[in-house]
């Protein structure tokens with residue numbers, strides 16, 4: 347699918363337009379690119395756009411979230427391993443880095459990388475060679491590295507949590523993805539876009555929206571950026587009644603303030619199979635909890651006492 351069909355890359359905001367322009371320019375080079383910006387602002391979307399604009403676009407773009415793995419698991423996933431390299435390595439396995447050969451490797455939440463993994467990656471970037479864990483053989487590998495973070499890496503360098511040499515190596519080009527708060531000019535278009543997408547996704551038709559919901563969407567501060575907007579709109583669409591988005595679709599915290607109601611309400615208006623009901627409730631609840639944590643998966647997992655992997659899986663499955 348064309349990237350312009352998949353994402354809304356039109357903008358009237360000077361900063362976002364500048365960001366898209368930098369992505370297009372940087373895509374033409376082979377430089378390592380560091381994407382900075384708040385959580386949910388669209389750093390991964392920017393990485394996809396860079397890949398799409400580059401000569402590598404017909405090769406894979408492989409994304410890894412560094413915070414989803416323990417240190418040793420991340421290393422074995424990234425570099426691959428030989429049979430018997432460690433307990434549990436029953437068969438040799440190719441590393442993620444090799445699967446990005448000729449393409450782009452996108453490492454999200456790079457600030458969570460351990461100092462040791464940073465050294466190993468630095469070596470791989472400098473030598474363009476990769477070595478499976480438990481092997482002496484080096485393979486050539488050719489990839490462009492895009493990294494992303496929502497923390498201040500320079501600060502992390504000062505605090506010795508991040509290696510200076512690695513930081514300079516990955517940040518040849520730094521591109522900042524603006525927050526949604528900075529993109530007032532785009533808000534209305536983005537709301538329309540998300541409404542259309544959400545109706546398609548949930549197979550629900552929406553014909554109108556009450557003024558309170560409209561007001562809320564236009565004036566909210568979106569600490570969770572586009573991800574939060576998407577979650578809010580999904581919630582509103584799922585909870586819409588006879589085609590109307592009502593105040594029931596507003597986030598709980600807001601409706602508590604607006605209506606002074608103190609509890610969560612269940613509204614039943616049609617009889618559906620139990621399985622569908624369970625899925626729908628799970629989507630609604632997970633969307634709500636994710637919202638409470640600005641889309642942060644590990645905080646959500648902690649609060650729900652489930653694994654990060656489980657939440658990630660559900661987010662993917664339900665496209666939250």
Ligand SMILES: Nc1ncnc2c1ncn2[C@@H]1O[C@H](COP(=O)(O)OP(=O)(O)OP(=O)(O)O)[C@@H](O)[C@H]1O
Nearest residue numbers: 353354355384385386387388389390391496572573
């Ligand atoms: N331009 C866009 N058009 C459509 N959807 C977008 C756009 N930018 C971001 N999104 C959506 O917003 C959500 C968050 O985007 P993305 O994952 O790129 O953010 P992020 O900055 O990488 O967040 P994090 O810091 O949490 O990793 C995704 O669901 C993504 O599809």
Ligand SMILES: [Mg+2]
Nearest residue numbers: 389390454494
């Ligand atoms: Mg991301």
